Amino acid sequence: MMPDLAQPQESGDGTRFAALAVLAQQVRDLVDAVVLTDVPEEELTAVTADLVALTERLKESRRAAPLPHEWTPDGRFRHLGNAVTGECNPHALPLVIERTPEGGSRAEITFRPTHEGPPAAVHGGVIAMIFDHLLGDAVAASGAAGLTGTLSVRYRRPVPYGQPMTAHAAVSRGEGRKTWVEGTLTSAGGTVLAEATALFITPAQWAEALGAR
Ligand SMILES: CCCCCCCCCCCCCCCC(=O)SCCNC(=O)CCNC(=O)[C@H](O)C(C)(C)COP(=O)(O)OP(=O)(O)OC[C@H]1O[C@@H](n2cnc3c(N)ncnc32)[C@H](O)[C@@H]1OP(=O)(O)O
Numbered sequence: 083m084m085p086d087l088a089q090p091q092e093s094g095d096g097t098r099f100a101a102l103a104v105l106a107q108q109v110r111d112l113v114d115a116v117v118l119t120d121v122p123e124e125e126l127t128a129v130t131a132d133l134v135a136l137t138e139r140l141k142e143s144r145r146a147a148p149l150p151h152e153w154t155p156d157g158r159f160r161h162l163g164n165a166v167t168g169e170c171n172p173h174a175l176p177l178v179i180e181r182t183p184e185g186g187s188r189a190e191i192t193f194r195p196t197h198e199g200p201p202a203a204v205h206g207g208v209i210a211m212i213f214d215h216l217l218g219d220a221v222a223a224s225g226a227a228g229l230t231g232t233l234s235v236r237y238r239r240p241v242p243y244g245q246p247m248t249a250h251a252a253v254s255r256g257e258g259r260k261t262w263v264e265g266t267l268t269s270a271g272g273t274v275l276a277e278a279t280a281l282f283i284t285p286a287q288w289a290e291a292l293g294a295r
Contacts, residue, residue: 099149099162102170109172110196117196159222166215177212179219186252187220191267193243203240209267210235212249213278217263220251221282226261227292228282236277239269246270251278259284 112133119126148163149170162170167177179189191212199205214233221228241247251265260283267276284292 099170102149103162106168106170106172106174113172114194114196117198164215166211175212177215179216181223182250182252184252185223186250187216187223188248188250189216190246190248192246193241195243197243200240202242204243206235206237209237209241209276210278213251213265213267213276214280216249216251217265217278217280218282220253220263220265221261224253224256224261225292226253226256226282226284227288228259228261228284231260231281231283233278233280237275238277239273239275241267241275247275254279259286259289 121129148168149161150163151159151161154160162168164176165171165173166175167179168174169176175191175193177189177191179187182188189212193204193208197204197208199208210233213235214230217233218228218230247267247269249265249267251263254262254264256262260281263280263282265278265280266274267278268274
């Protein structure tokens with residue numbers, strides 16, 4: 083079912099969400115540690131047993147779905163459970179997006195070894211995921227907001243992890259419910275590592291909800 087963008091989904095319990103964000107960051111550290119660990123087998127088995135116990139504790143009270151999107155009291159859109167930006171989702175980098183004075187979106191990114199695809203470089207699908215969200219945010223910044231219809235990535239250079247880089251996105255044109263948007267991923271030295279173009283479609287229900295805001 084299409085989410086109703088007009089309605090805040092959850093008022094938000096700031097203190098508990100802050101604690102959940104700390105837990106999510108700890109789990110990211112855990113994932114990174116798992117990817118790089120070289121401890122002996124007995125230690126792996128012992129840590130696994132500890133994690134089974136911790137997992138069971140968290141499962142004692144479960145939601146049906148991750149934390150949903152919401153409009154904060156100061157009018158910002160946030161989605162703590164999102165796979166790319168969600169502070170409370172360990173899967174998310176999380177990507178921290180800023181709006182540019184020109185009306186687009188940008189983010190500073192440092193990929194981690196966890197994101198490896200080809201040797202010593204970031205997985206192309208992870209890069210596409212980052213573009214998908216950042217380009218979607220740029221569409222939202224333009225006042226449209228929609229779902230990805232198509233996304234095309236040109237991978238110019240292998241993307242290293244462990245090095246800061248910058249991604250930019252900006253809308254190139256719009257026509258009715260369709261918005262075309264472009265983005266780049268650039269190294270700290272200014273080399274364009276990857277480029278993306280996408281077409282976002284604003285679902286008819288969203289167009290009505292956005293018009294009402
Ligand atoms: C300001 C406040 C903001 C608030 C908000 C904040 C948001 C903060 C940022 C979030 C950023 C998230 C960024 C992550 C974005 C995902 O990850 S989205 C997930 C991946 N994408 C999906 O799941 C989309 C799945 N597809 C669908 O749901 C539907 O196919 C779509 C895309 C909504 C289109 O359905 P529809 O509205 O029924 O489309 P329809 O009426 O058939 O077609 C409309 C037009 O679009 C064209 N079209 C439709 N689909 C396509 C397509 N796939 N390719 C090309 N053209 C297409 C049609 O040909 C038609 O063109 P015209 O004939 O008008 O020229």
